[in-house]
Amino acid sequence: MKPTKKILIISYYWPPAGGPGVQRWLKFVKYLPDFNIEPHVYIPENPTYPLIDEKLLSEVSDKAIIIKQPIFEPYGLASVFSKNKTKKISSGIIPNQKKQSFIEKVMLWIRGNLFIPDARVFWVKPSVKFLKQYLQEHQIDTIITTGPPHSLHLIGLQLKKELNITWMADFRDPWTTIGYHKQLKLSSWAAKKHKDLEKEVMNSYDQLLVTSPTTKTEFEAITSKPIEVITNGYDVEKVNKKPLDEKFTLAHIGSFLSARNPRILWKALKELTKENPEFKKQFQLKLIGAVSAEVLQAIKEFKLEKYVNHLGYLPHDEAIIEQRSSQILLLIEID
Missing domain, CATH: 3.40.50.2000 (Glycogen Phosphorylase B;)
Structure with a gap:
């Protein structure tokens, strides 16, 4: 050897x-x-x-x-002013510029310039x-x-x-x-x-x-x-077969940033829920991970909030289980 x-x-x-x-x-x-x-x-x-x-x-x-x-x-000092805002900015969740508070604007300026x-x-x-x-x-x-x-x-x-x-x-x-x-x-x-x-x-x-x-x-x-x-891979031993959700679940797993807000998709889903009673009955939008306020607001704007199952951040092994059981996985890139 x-x-x-x-x-x-x-x-x-x-x-x-x-x-x-x-x-x-x-x-x-x-x-x-x-x-x-x-x-x-x-x-x-x-x-x-x-x-x-x-x-x-x-x-x-x-x-x-x-x-x-x-x-x-x-970031430890910044959390004195707003722990929640500091945590979101630290993880890359940045509010739309028009909706940023004064504290958020100051924090972003300091983060970028100092x-x-x-x-x-x-x-x-x-x-x-x-x-x-x-x-x-x-x-x-x-x-x-x-x-x-x-x-x-x-x-x-x-x-x-x-x-x-x-x-x-x-x-x-x-x-x-x-x-x-x-x-x-x-x-x-x-x-x-x-x-x-x-x-x-x-x-x-x-x-x-x-x-x-x-x-x-x-x-x-x-x-x-x-x-x-070298692309990101996956651990074969961690991926096991799981039964699919009974509901028709569309799942986004990961940080759902403001710049990835798919308004056209929300519009299409709204129309489907109006036109197809069976789809309306079975549909569920599963959100796992941090989700920006703009994305949640757009979902509400298109009257889809009652279909949302927002699980928040999950440990990695639990996120994998949810991934394997979802009917469709939603992958969105920044435009």
Whole structure:
């Protein structure tokens, strides 16, 4: 057997964090030891996660070496003014501009202009200082940063400058072209700063990983360095057959953002409930995860609220059960 290779993975999201951001590297870390790779995972000691899923703790590989360091996050201070609004903005649920309160507008301006690239930027310097020593002591020469939050790529960038290491940057979502970026009320200076940091990261890594061909095409306009697509997958052992719902369920699972509000679909469903008595009797709209106020308002506007079963955020294993039992799954992209 060839010698075990050590790698360091720098991630903000890790169990008990819930939501989609945690799944990708939780699963990669689970299977890396099968390829004779020893994963060291660097995570914050006291993070402010918008979603919690305690059950995911049981899925952390016992072969992973977990390293924690304290983090300062201004979201904790912002929650003094409005915990609910802070939580929604932190998870990417941003209200329509016309319906934003004064506090929401201020919070968005601060988030976009003072915390660049994001509110976890205060973790960069202490992390670089700690990890320089850790990498040398443990003889690790390969690191992987995964974002969002893209501040973590700045940790990789600085470590790459100071040490003789191989750096892989994993982008689960884009940076300046992500859906909510334009809603951050950026000044021209802040917008340029985001672009400059993005370009520096894009031209400094050794290998870039993205989740889709679309993101790869976007980034190819910024860098000529290598880019590989590794799509998000699924854990075969977790997917079991389930009986379908008795109702005709149309299910959306995940964050239902304002920019994904399918008004044409709501209109069509309203007409179907008026024209087809059997459809009206059997139809159910199943919503799992955070849903923006604009989406809920549109559903009410089209008189569909009585068909809604809004389950809110569910632990991952329960969300999988609901996914398998739904008649139709609704997947919506930002226009």
